[in-house]
C-alpha cells in the first residue's frame with residue numbers, strides 16, 4: 001500500500017519558499033505564525049490556502065499549537081471570504097498523504113467558497129453503516145487517543 005509522504009525537507013518545499021519570500025504568492029493575510037494566499041489552481045473563485053509558517057509535512061507532523069494558530073487564521077479567512085464574495089457556502093478541505101490527494105507536503109487547509117452552480121462534486125457518498133461496525137471502529141480510535 002502506498003503511504004508515501006512525499007518531500008520531507010523544507011529546503012525543497014514550495015510553501016516554505018513562499019514564506020521565505022523566495023517564491024511568489026498572492027497573499028491575503030499574514031501573522032507571526034501563519035500565511036494565507038490564493039491557490040494557483042483555484043477550485044472556485046476565492047480559493048485560499050492557509051499554512052503554518054513553520055514547516056510541517058501534514059496533520060501527523062504539525063504541532064497542536066501551530067494547528068491552533070492555523071485554525072484561527074482559517075476562521076478569519078472564511079469570514080472574510082463570506083463578507084467579500086458572498087458565496088452560498090464554504091468548504092474547509094485538508095489532505096494528508098497521497099492516498100488522500102495531498103500534493104504539496106507542507107500542512108495546509110483549503111478554504112473554498114461554494115456556489116450552488118460551481119460544478120464541484122461531493123467527495124464521498126452517504127451510505128448508512130451497521131451500528132455494530134461503528135462501535136467497533138470507535139473503540140479502536142478511542143483506545144488510540146488514550
Ligand code: 5GP
Pocket residue numbers: 014025026037038039040041042049094095101102103104105
Ligand atoms: P493538496 O493537493 O496538497 O491538498 O493542495 C495543494 C494545493 O496547492 C493545490 O490546490 C495546488 O493548486 C496548490 N499549489 C501548488 N503549488 C502552488 C504554488 O506554488 N503556489 C500556490 N499559491 N499554490 C500552489
Ligand code: ZN
Pocket residue numbers: 010013014015016017054055056105106
Ligand atoms: Zn514547507
